[in-house]
Amino acid sequence: MKKLTAILFLGLFFSSCQNLQKREISEEELLQQELKKINWTQVDEFPSVATCDSIKDSATRKQCFFDFLTVTIQQKLDLDTLSILYPQIDTIQVKVTVYPDSRLEFEPQFPSDSLAYDKIKIDSILHSRLTDFPKINPALKRGIPVKTQFVLPVILNVE
Structure with missing residues (x-):
């Protein structure tokens, strides 16, 4: 047994x-x-700036960042003659790229019926005016800085 x-x-x-x-x-x-x-189309934390870092709620911090970026771009473009040269344009769509190393890149988005000369001229003005930005902290995915892109509507004729 x-x-x-x-x-x-x-x-x-x-x-x-x-x-x-x-x-x-x-x-x-x-x-x-x-x-x-992993959802590769979303980040864990959006890009941020120092003034928004203390906000705990992620949706509010994201909105703070977008508001800060929009206002800063508007202020930098108000210094130029963009609204005088192109009074018919009241809003411009700007594609913003934030790289993992905190570099920024701005690219205007134009309707398909825009003239090529206007595109080049506006692009040139944007590149010359949109420099010396405050430090932007890149977006994070699982704790790693990642590249993000988004399009911001920027109002030119603020009166």
């Missing part, structure tokens, strides 16, 4: 060890599973 019990116990032991080995997941499989869980 003891032999039968011992054989039965050993048989169960070896079969359970085989089941455990089958359940082990390779590092590559685990990595692929984790990568599938």
Whole structure:
């Protein structure tokens, strides 16, 4: 009886060890599973500036950043003759890129019916005026700085 019990116990032991080995997941499989869980189209934290960093609510901090950026761009463009040269344009769409190293890039977005000369001229004015920005902290994804892009409507004729 003891032999039968011992054989039965050993048989169960070896079969359970085989089941455990089958359940082990390779590092590559685990990595692929984790990568599938990540939403690559959203960031964990949006870019920010020092004046907005103390805000705890992420939606409010995001709005603070966008408001700060819009007002700063408007102030820098108010110093120029953009509204005098192009009185028909009251709002311009500006694509903003924030790089992981905190660099900023601005690119005006134009309707398809805009003249090429106007596009070049406005682009030139934007690049000359939109310099010396305060430090922007890049967006974070899982604690790592990442590149983000968004389009801001900037009102030119603020009166």
